[in-house]
Amino acid sequence: MHRKELSYYVSGFFTQYLGNEAGLSINTIKSYRDAFILFFKYLEEAGICKISKLKMDTLNADNASGFLDWLEQSRGSSISSRNQRLAALKAFCCYVARKSPEESALCQGVLKIRVKKAPQRPVEYLSVDAVEYLLKMPDRHSTQGIRDLAMIALMYESGCRVQELIDLRVGDITFRSPNTVTLTGKGNKARVIPISANAADIIKAYLTSASICNMAHSVFVNIYDKPLSRSGVSYVLDKYGHMARKARSELYPSKLHPHILRHSKAMHLLENGVNLIYIRDFLGHSSVTTTEIYARCNPELKRKYIEQAGSLITESVEEYSESEKEALIDWLRKNI
Incomplete structure (x- = not known):
C-alpha cells in the first residue's frame, strides 16, 4: 500500500477538517497554521529536512520534542505558547490516526508528549475605584474619545475577550430593556450578556457620533473605518492607563493589558458573592475549573x-x- 506524504494530511487538515468537521474558529485555525509554519522552519534550521522533502516520518516524537525546546530556547516563547504549539501537533496527529490507522504508531509518539507545567502567576486585576477612575480619562466630547470610553466600558461590563470585542457587530447589541450584547467566543459559542443602561447610552452616543448604523458594521473601528486590531485595542487601553497612573499611581500596574478588565469584572462579581457557575457562563469558560483561578488568588x-x-x-x-x-x-x- 502506497504511503501518503505529510503534505497530503496537512492539506486536508487545514482545508477540510478544522473548519468544516471540527468547527474551530478562524483564530484557532490561524494559531494551528502558525504552529506548522514554525515547525517547518525548525526542521530546516536544524538541518533535519527541507520543506520540499517532507515525509510522514518527519513528524515523530523526537522532532516534535526538539521543536518545542527550540521554541523556548531559541525563540524565547513562553511555556503557554509552547503548549499551544504542542496542542496543534496533537490535534493533527489525532486527525491523521483517524484517517489512516496505519500511521497510529507514529502519531502515538507525539500524542504521548506531555504539556509543560508553567508556574501559576497571580491574576492581575483592577479595584472598583481604579476602573471608575479609568473611565473618566477619555474625552467624551470627541468621536475618538467617546469610542474609547464605549470600548473600555463594554470590555469591563461584559468581561469580553479582545477578539470578541473586535468581532462585535452593531446587530449584536440590543438597545432595549434589558440592554444586552451577544458575544461569540471560542468554538463559535455565543452568549448573551446584560449591560447597564449607562453603558448602553455611551455605546449609542458613540455609534451616533461615528454615523454607524448598519447592523452588519463592526462596532469599534479605526479612522479608516476598519475593525480595530488587537494591538489597536491594547494601545487605547494602555494610553488611558498611562493617563490615570499619572494621577493615581497606587491604583494601577505599570501596563494595562486588555484582559485586565475581564479579570477585574470576574473578581468584582466574585467579591460580591456571585456564584462561580454564573461567572463561568458570563465569561464563556468551558469549565468552572478555569474560573476557579479567581477564587484562589484573593x-x-x-x-x-x-x-x-x-x-x-x-x-x-x-x-x-x-x-x-x-x-x-x-x-x-x-x-x-
Missing part, C-alpha cells in the same frame, strides 16, 4: 472558602460515604 475569598469548608464538616464524619469524603477532599484541594 486571600479574603480563600478565607471564605475555608469557612464554607468548615461548615461542611460535622462532628460525625462517619456519616459521610467514601465517595462523599473523596468529593470533599477534592473540593478542598482545588479551592484552598
